[in-house]
Amino acid sequence: MATIYYAASSLDGFIADPDNSLSWLLTRDVDASGPMGYDAFIASVGALAMGATTYQWLLDHDDGRWPYAMPCWVFTHRDLLGRDGDIRFTSADPAAVHAEMAEAADEQNIWLVGGGDLVGQFADAGCLDEVWVQYAPVTLGSGAPLLPRRIEFRLEELAKNGEFACARLAVVG
Ligand SMILES: NC(=O)c1ccc[n+]([C@@H]2O[C@H](COP(=O)([O-])OP(=O)(O)OC[C@H]3O[C@@H](n4cnc5c(N)ncnc54)[C@H](OP(=O)(O)O)[C@@H]3O)[C@@H](O)[C@H]2O)c1
Incomplete structure (x- = not known):
């Protein structure tokens, strides 16, 4: 794990542009397999974690379906809208959350999505x-x-x- x-x-080390847009990324040629x-x-992957902006981006851009089957910890200090999936909002210490994630992942990898x-x-x-x-x-x-x-x-x-x-x-x- x-x-x-x-x-x-x-190339210059940004994962989103200043408007939180991924248009520079999603139009490009890539082979998922x-x-x-x-x-x-x-x-x-057996568990994942992301921050509030990334979660909000998914809410705003996907087609209404939560894309992940595995548990996802979303770090936020706010009451964000939930989705139909195993989503666990937290503002706990990342080390403590990591221990929970490792247990849930059951020997599979943990994906830190960002930011x-x-x-x-x-x-x-x-x-x-x-x-x-x-x-x-x-x-x-x-x-x-x-x-x-x-x-x-x-x-x-x-x-x-x-x-x-x-x-x-x-x-x-
Ligand atoms: N290119 C890629 O592959 C890729 C990958 C991932 C993300 N992205 C994009 O990159 C951008 C990332 O946005 P971002 O830099 O703002 O990062 P983010 O991690 O998505 O969101 C940051 C927010 O997460 C919350 N947070 C962070 N650490 C926390 C903690 N310890 N406890 C509680 N809450 C915590 C805070 O929200 P509160 O306001 O709730 O305090 C903070 O403002 C997004 O637009 C996303 O869509 C791109």
Whole structure:
């Protein structure tokens, strides 16, 4: 079991543009069943966590169906609208939530969906093993940061998938 931040990024390290738009990302060519693709990754996941902005983005953009079958912890200080799925709102300590997630995941991987600072909080607590980044061939100039921390990584794997340069990195130490 590993705790993995799997996300797509612009070349200059943003996962959303300043308007929280992913239009720069979602129009691009990618093979979900290809190298480091989404299909195999999501099949390995037993629990996930995301921040309130990411959750709100899903509410605003999907077709009304919650996309995940596995339990999802949503970090927020607000009373957000729930959805028809196993969604657990929390503002608890990320290390404590990680322990709950590990139990629920039952040896499968934990997916930290984002955003970057929430993933940084898990990293601060020693609860981040790997980062998988799909770099899109675009710069955005500003937006939501990929991972606003200083962390050392070891490059484990590289792949080209459609328009994306994909990297798998392990946290060192
Ligand atoms: N490109 C990709 O692959 C990818 C992946 C994921 C997300 N995204 C996008 O990137 C953007 C990320 O937005 P973001 O940077 O604002 O990050 P976010 O993590 O989605 O949301 C941040 C919010 O989460 C809540 N939060 C964070 N840590 C918390 C804690 N310890 N306890 C309680 N609540 C906590 C706070 O909300 P409160 O206001 O409730 O306090 C905070 O304002 C979104 O637009 C999303 O759609 C892109």
